Amino acid sequence: MRWLAILTLAVLAGLGLIWISQRRLIYFPTQAVPDAAAVLPGAEEVKYPTEDGLSLAAWFVPAEGKGNGGTVVVFNGNAGNRADRIPLAEALAGRGYAVLLVDYRGYGGNPGKPSESGLATDARAAVAYLRARSDVDPNRLAYFGESLGAAVALGLAEEQPPAALVLRSPFTSLPDIASIHYPFLPASLLLWDRYLNLETIRNIDVPAMIVAGSADSIVPVEQSRELFESARGLKRLLIIDGADHNDFALAAGAQLVDEVVAFLDDVLVPGDE
Numbered sequence: 001m002r003w004l005a006i007l008t009l010a011v012l013a014g015l016g017l018i019w020i021s022q023r024r025l026i027y028f029p030t031q032a033v034p035d036a037a038a039v040l041p042g043a044e045e046v047k048y049p050t051e052d053g054l055s056l057a058a059w060f061v062p063a064e065g066k067g068n069g070g071t072v073v074v075f076n077g078n079a080g081n082r083a084d085r086i087p088l089a090e091a092l093a094g095r096g097y098a099v100l101l102v103d104y105r106g107y108g109g110n111p112g113k114p115s116e117s118g119l120a121t122d123a124r125a126a127v128a129y130l131r132a133r134s135d136v137d138p139n140r141l142a143y144f145g146e147s148l149g150a151a152v153a154l155g156l157a158e159e160q161p162p163a164a165l166v167l168r169s170p171f172t173s174l175p176d177i178a179s180i181h182y183p184f185l186p187a188s189l190l191l192w193d194r195y196l197n198l199e200t201i202r203n204i205d206v207p208a209m210i211v212a213g214s215a216d217s218i219v220p221v222e223q224s225r226e227l228f229e230s231a232r233g234l235k236r237l238l239i240i241d242g243a244d245h246n247d248f249a250l251a252a253g254a255q256l257v258d259e260v261v262a263f264l265d266d267v268l269v270p271g272d273e
Helices: 002-020 082-094 116-132 148-159 174-181 197-201 221-230 254-268
Strands: 044-049 055-061 071-075 098-101 141-146 164-168 208-213 235-240
Touching: 044 116, 055 082, 055 116, 071 082, 071 116, 071 148, 082 098, 082 254, 098 116, 116 141, 116 148, 141 148, 141 254, 148 164, 148 197, 164 254, 197 221, 208 221, 208 254, 221 235, 235 254
Parallel strands: 071 098, 071 141, 141 164, 164 208, 208 235
Antiparallel strands: 044 055, 055 098
């Protein structure tokens, strides 16, 4: 009985430690960000306020040439910062789309600590900034969310529908992902941040494209397919064969860029003329 009591206390202590530090297992920001001019010629260093008093840094990348009037705001996944999304921004700008590379609170030198509600606030601030720019058409805004950022984009789309929504490697919910990677933990009871994407996407009716890798070891492709099946209205599915979660093919590969640009060209340009 004594050993059982000790074991029980140890398990409870371990669960308590995980519960307290759980966001360190979800969010993996990096802070160092180079000067935009040094790594992304033509990009603007911009800042905008959040409704809870933070000032967030981001990069605005104008479209090359004349452009087509569309703007894509990129909501990052749970790791790194905006500098890791340079290839995607370059590819989209080269195809006529302006791009806003955001960083959440706690990422890329920004103040604050990340949380589900905090990232939702940051997303609202990013779009408010874009809508205030004279060179951005608010009717041709697209949200591009990758992994955790897909959840951020979905949450914002429910509040402020965009003209187009692109979700790369989206999961059905954070408890669903946690149960895969931490099967020994009661994730549904422990998690503060939940990102209930499957519920959210059923409330959204905007043109949506879902991109996933067939070999994704972080977000099972079946979860992305389930979101696609639940999406309403015009939708498109792209499965990149053999691609894992962090492969370049899913970050800014030629197939991804070609298919995403074709989708955006279809739903942003002709439909709004």
